[in-house]
Amino acid sequence: MHIDEQMLVERAKNDPAEFIHLYNRYVDVIFAYAQREIHDTQTAQDIVSITFTIALRKISTFRWRGTSFGAWLYKIARNEIRKQYNRNKRLKPFTDLPAEPKLDTQLNQHQLVAQIRQIMVTLSERDQEILRLCYDEALSHEEIAVILSCSTRNVAVRLHRALTRLRAKVSHLQEEDLPYATSK
Amino acid sequence: MPPQNDFSELEEALKKTTPPPTRMNPQAKAQLRQALLNEAEMKKRPFFTQIQTLSTLAFLGGIILLFIFSLRIFLNQPVTGTADNAATTSYKGQSITLPLDQYPPSTTPYRIGIEEGVTFWLINDEGTLHIFNSWSPMAGGKEPCTYSWIPANNRFEDPCSGDKWSLTGQLSLEHSYEFWSNRDLDQHPFDVRKDEITIYFEENILGTIYYPTEYGSKAAPNTNADFIVEQVNELASRWLSEVTSKNGWFYSESKVWLRGLDSEALLAQWYDLQDGGTYQTSFIQSGTTTNDLQDQTAIFNGYIYHFTIDGILEKGQLDNEYEDLGTRFLLNRLKQETELSSELIASMHVVYEQGKFILTVQLEHIHPSGLLNDQYPDVDNLILAEVSTFHIDLETGKMLDFSHFIKNESDEQIRVVEVTNLNLHFIEAPPSEVLEQLAQVEQLLLEQESTTVITTPESAQIFTRNDVKFNIDLSIWDVRSSESESQMNIVAIVDPDVWGLDLSRTPPQPILPINSSLILPEGESPAYQIGYESGIPFESNGSLEYTLIPTFPENLAVYDRFTFETAVELHNLNHSHVLFFDFTSRQEGDSWDTNIILPLGHAGIRISNIFWVRDLGNGNAEIRITVDNSSSEAFNIRCLQVETTGPVSNGCREFDSTSSFLIEVPITTPATLNVRSTIQILEPFVLSWEIQE
Numbered sequence: 001m002h003i004d005e006q007m008l009v010e011r012a013k014n015d016p017a018e019f020i021h022l023y024n025r026y027v028d029v030i031f032a033y034a035q036r037e038i039h040d041t042q043t044a045q046d047i048v049s050i051t052f053t054i055a056l057r058k059i060s061t062f063r064w065r066g067t068s069f070g071a072w073l074y075k076i077a078r079n080e081i082r083k084q085y086n087r088n089k090r091l092k093p094f095t096d097l098p099a100e101p102k103l104d105t106q107l108n109q110h111q112l113v114a115q116i117r118q119i120m121v122t123l124s125e126r127d128q129e130i131l132r133l134c135y136d137e138a139l140s141h142e143e144i145a146v147i148l149s150c151s152t153r154n155v156a157v158r159l160h161r162a163l164t165r166l167r168a169k170v171s172h173l174q175e176e177d178l179p180y181a182t183s184k
Numbered sequence: 185m186p187p188q189n190d191f192s193e194l195e196e197a198l199k200k201t202t203p204p205p206t207r208m209n210p211q212a213k214a215q216l217r218q219a220l221l222n223e224a225e226m227k228k229r230p231f232f233t234q235i236q237t238l239s240t241l242a243f244l245g246g247i248i249l250l251f252i253f254s255l256r257i258f259l260n261q262p263v264t265g266t267a268d269n270a271a272t273t274s275y276k277g278q279s280i281t282l283p284l285d286q287y288p289p290s291t292t293p294y295r296i297g298i299e300e301g302v303t304f305w306l307i308n309d310e311g312t313l314h315i316f317n318s319w320s321p322m323a324g325g326k327e328p329c330t331y332s333w334i335p336a337n338n339r340f341e342d343p344c345s346g347d348k349w350s351l352t353g354q355l356s357l358e359h360s361y362e363f364w365s366n367r368d369l370d371q372h373p374f375d376v377r378k379d380e381i382t383i384y385f386e387e388n389i390l391g392t393i394y395y396p397t398e399y400g401s402k403a404a405p406n407t408n409a410d411f412i413v414e415q416v417n418e419l420a421s422r423w424l425s426e427v428t429s430k431n432g433w434f435y436s437e438s439k440v441w442l443r444g445l446d447s448e449a450l451l452a453q454w455y456d457l458q459d460g461g462t463y464q465t466s467f468i469q470s471g472t473t474t475n476d477l478q479d480q481t482a483i484f485n486g487y488i489y490h491f492t493i494d495g496i497l498e499k500g501q502l503d504n505e506y507e508d509l510g511t512r513f514l515l516n517r518l519k520q521e522t523e524l525s526s527e528l529i530a531s532m533h534v535v536y537e538q539g540k541f542i543l544t545v546q547l548e549h550i551h552p553s554g555l556l557n558d559q560y561p562d563v564d565n566l567i568l569a570e571v572s573t574f575h576i577d578l579e580t581g582k583m584l585d586f587s588h589f590i591k592n593e594s595d596e597q598i599r600v601v602e603v604t605n606l607n608l609h610f611i612e613a614p615p616s617e618v619l620e621q622l623a624q625v626e627q628l629l630l631e632q633e634s635t636t637v638i639t640t641p642e643s644a645q646i647f648t649r650n651d652v653k654f655n656i657d658l659s660i661w662d663v664r665s666s667e668s669e670s671q672m673n674i675v676a677i678v679d680p681d682v683w684g685l686d687l688s689r690t691p692p693q694p695i696l697p698i699n700s701s702l703i704l705p706e707g708e709s710p711a712y713q714i715g716y717e718s719g720i721p722f723e724s725n726g727s728l729e730y731t732l733i734p735t736f737p738e739n740l741a742v743y744d745r746f747t748f749e750t751a752v753e754l755h756n757l758n759h760s761h762v763l764f765f766d767f768t769s770r771q772e773g774d775s776w777d778t779n780i781i782l783p784l785g786h787a788g789i790r791i792s793n794i795f796w797v798r799d800l801g802n803g804n805a806e807i808r809i810t811v812d813n814s815s816s817e818a819f820n821i822r823c824l825q826v827e828t829t830g831p832v833s834n835g836c837r838e839f840d841s842t843s844s845f846l847i848e849v850p851i852t853t854p855a856t857l858n859v860r861s862t863i864q865i866l867e868p869f870v871l872s873w874e875i876q877e
Contacts, residue, residue, distance in 0.1 A: 016224030
């Protein structure tokens with residue numbers, strides 16, 4: 001919540017034309033997020049368009065809650081993405097991958113890193129989402145809490161559970177010489 | 185094995201495999217940019233078209249505001265602590281607006297007080313703003329302790345707990361080893377606009393919580409177990425039982441809600457107890473429900489009447505990680521014939537033994553009507569009760585054993601069933617499992633020609649708000665959802681003594697409307713306005729309870745969270761005030777200066793003057809009554825009805841439009857006036873309900 005972003009938001013509240021600076025700052029971030037979630041460029045662009053239009057219309061209602069303006073945009077975008085899911089089931093993330101990918105059970109560490117995403121797909125969508133927000137979007141727990149409308153503590157618990165389940169699946173694939181099952 | 189918390193290599197792998205960021209097509213980006221600029225222009229346009237009117241109004245408004253503002257500053261200077269600058273403020277009860285230029289970046293905080301109970305700290309840390317709640321987070325922020333800024337130590341310190349925080353509100357783990365407070369300072373949300381900052385007090389953002397493992401070896405013995413009492417009380421408040429009657433069938437559902445229990449803090453306190461002995465808590469909850477309301481919902485509202493602490497926990501037992509005790513248990517769901525009355529006594533007992541928390545639950549369902557005799561025709565004696573006992577491992581959420589027996593009039597145990605080593609799980613946290621189990625129960629009920637919609641624990645979070653000022657409780661009691669609709673059952677409980685309600689009337693009062701509106705998360709549009717069914721009043725334990733079951737649109741389920749805003753209006757209360765005044769030695773043009781308080785709830789209005797306008801020549805006089813709203817509390821008197829003994833009534837008058845009432849009064853001595861009032865609470869209750877798909 002740095003002062004320069006506060007100033008940008010403040011200006012946009014007073015003069016809607018100033019919103020364009022916030023747009024410039026976040027458009028690629030939100031597009032990348034939508035693209036990663038949706039896997040459809042045109043739909044991702046639509047998501048971005050709807051997100052920023054809603055944000056412009058509703059910016060007067062935005063309040064600082066200890067996180068960035070971007071978290072609010074993520075939240076709007078996430079709602080739009082979920083609406084798109086409901087309208088069009090084919091947009092479910094990672095639909096190009098099998099639900100239970102066949103993995104080589106004798107992987108070395110490098111190969112396992114490469115296949116981590118396929119292992120991740122076998123987790124619940126809820127677990128996948130928290131992992132994507134944390135590691136793909138590199139968002140803080142506070143920002144994720146805003147996006148998921150839950151407490152920071154709840155984010156920590158959900159993330160911990162998701163990582164535990166992911167590690168369990170990795171361990172299951174490679175019982176021996178498992179890079180993740182050994183402490184540093 | 186690695187430490188359970190060490191995910192560093194896994195996290196590294198995830199970061200390495202993050203899909204590369206893609207950039208939006210420049211052409212599409214430019215088009216959207218232009219569209220937003222057009223939208224921004226549209227937003228500005230209406231103001232230009234009305235600029236002349238606005239400027240005139242702004243000028244006049246400015247003059248008035250300047251006057252009021254000056255008067256306010258003169259009369260009610262805000263208190264400032266370490267702030268060097270006097271705060272000029274506008275305070276609207278739930279928010280305050282301050283000029284930012286008076287709070288430049290500083291290495292010391294600004295303490296700002298508005299009135300008793302409304303103080304906060306403003307920190308401008310090189311341009312980054314923080315607004316801290318002035319209450320210490322000690323024991324969950326419920327203790328009446330405030331912390332102070334100690335310039336010599338350059339930190340906040342709480343004299344009650346000894347805890348310390350940095351300028352930016354971070355809890356000092358090094359100095360707060362007794363960890364009365366387990367989190368950073370709580371904050372209020374704020375809004376920066378036009379060189380002003382607006383702070384909203386109605387919301388309190390909890391500071392980051394620290395987990396027991398983060399305290400490490402700094403944990404020190406602490407013999408005070410009050411915190412545990414509070415936590416277990418909190419747990420007990422989540423115990424609910426609901427009895428529903430539908431189509432001649434009688435449903436009973438009991439639930440224990442442990443989700444949301446601050447288990448980490450609880451465990452931290454347990455961990456911190458002295459060596460030796462065992463720690464044991466127990467409480468019993470009981471209540472009675474009477475099913476004399478056909479096709480209505482009766483609610484079993486339990487209470488705690490017994491609570492003991494017997495000992496202390498062995499230190500060092502809890503060095504494992506307990507990530508979440510928030511396990512939910514759906515204890516029982518019974519379908520039984522309608523009976524006139526029944527009683528459910530539920531007792532819960534938490535014991536820590538050999539490194540495990542064991543929850544013992546005993547349910548005693550008493551059926552004085554002899555309902556169970558039909559089910560056990562071979563038992564001679566009248567059967568009074570069914571008793572079930574469960575032992576549950578709180579760490580895993582598994583039921584360890586289960587026993588059941590029925591009890592007759594002679595208190596003999598019959599048909600004792602004991603089951604051990606059950607594989608049956610109580611409902612665990614993942615929603616899919618919850619829904620799967622519930623679907624099975626629902627299917628079972630449907631096969632028995634029931635049309636009930638099952639309550640889903642995943643969405644039915646109980647939320648209660650008690651407004652001390654008005655003595656009204658509003659609760660979201662349960663949330664029911666199906667594929668086609670969702671319903672939320674709201675119960676409003678009104679203290680009849682406060683509001684002068686007449687419980688002898690049936691229904692006790694004509695109406696208690698609850699105006700409801702649904703506010704979706706920021707960024708959503710448009711807002712829904714939802715309808716509601718009429719409240720169904722019924723009397724219970726000397727209070728008035730009204731149920732409200734609004735139905736939500738099907739697509740509501742797509743939202744993660746929304747705020748349901750509910751305003752209670754009390755109409756046509758049978759709350760009349762009788763006034764007497766004397767016409768002796770009076771004539772036209774005379775006035776009675778009075779100070780007659782008409783109580784409304786905890787507040788009131790005041791009749792300040794009675795004026796004899798004219799003699800109407802028919803034995804009546806026209807009287808003008810001047811009424812002031814002397815209430816400092818936040819409700820608005822919408823309507824005042826004044827009647828004479830004639831009766832000559834003016835009917836209900838909008839109080840907003842005038843403070844004077846002209847009425848006809850028979851010229852008798854003493855004349856009698858009946859005054860009835862209707863009010864509206866301005867500040868609605870806000871209930872939050874979280875939906876998880």
